[in-house]
Amino acid sequence: MPTRWYPVAEAGDSLFSTASLYLTRSVDLPHPAEETWAALTDDSGPAHWTKGVKRLTWTSPRPFGVGTTREVETAGGLVLRERFYRWDEGHRKTFTVVASTRDVFRHLVEDYVVESTPDGSRLTWQWAGELNRPWSYLKPVLKRVVLEPTARSHIGGLPAHMAANR
Structure with a gap:
């Protein structure tokens, strides 16, 4: 039986200031920004270090840029199709989810910024x-659990992953 895909309405940066669900985190890494960026864009990316991500598949050829697509399967079996609307090589990438195998999301965006620091790099x-x-x-239960x-x-999990793969 073929996979059923539910459309997710594309969104942009304005969702970061208006969404009812919003999360942000930063981590300082003792690695140059180029290495941090490489870890974020390798073939399986966060599937190596994120609990809850089972598989990540880039569905666009390299070199990546605006319009690049990928699919991410969660440990719970949810699969998301993502399309990058921003790609500043080595510095920033931002995507919107365009489809999901469960009708959970109306909108979803995610943003990664890598900056050089005196001691390595920072990921926001x-x-x-x-x-x-x-x-x-x-929403409250899903956010917390x-x-x-x-x-x-x-x-x-990114710092330990990068330390183990040096």
Whole structure:
């Protein structure tokens, strides 16, 4: 039986200031910005270090840029199709989700910024989403039980991953 895909309405940067669900995290890394960027754009990316991400597949050829697409499968079996609307090579990438295998999200955007620091680099990450009903009624539980722990492992797991792969 073919996979059923539900459309997710594309969104942009304004969602970061208006979304009912918003998460942000930063982490300082003792690695140059180029290495941090490479870890974020390797073939399986956060599937290596994020609890909750089972598989990441780039569906566009390299070199990546605006319009690049990928699919991310979560540990719970949800698959998201993402399209990058910003790609500043080596510095920033931002995507909007365009489809999902469950009718959970109305909008979802995610942003990654890598900056050089005197001691290495800093990654700043933002995530913003709006849920469809009936999921929107479960927002406090979903945020506390699923989204926040996944966000902590997503950003917090990167330093250990990079240290282990030096």
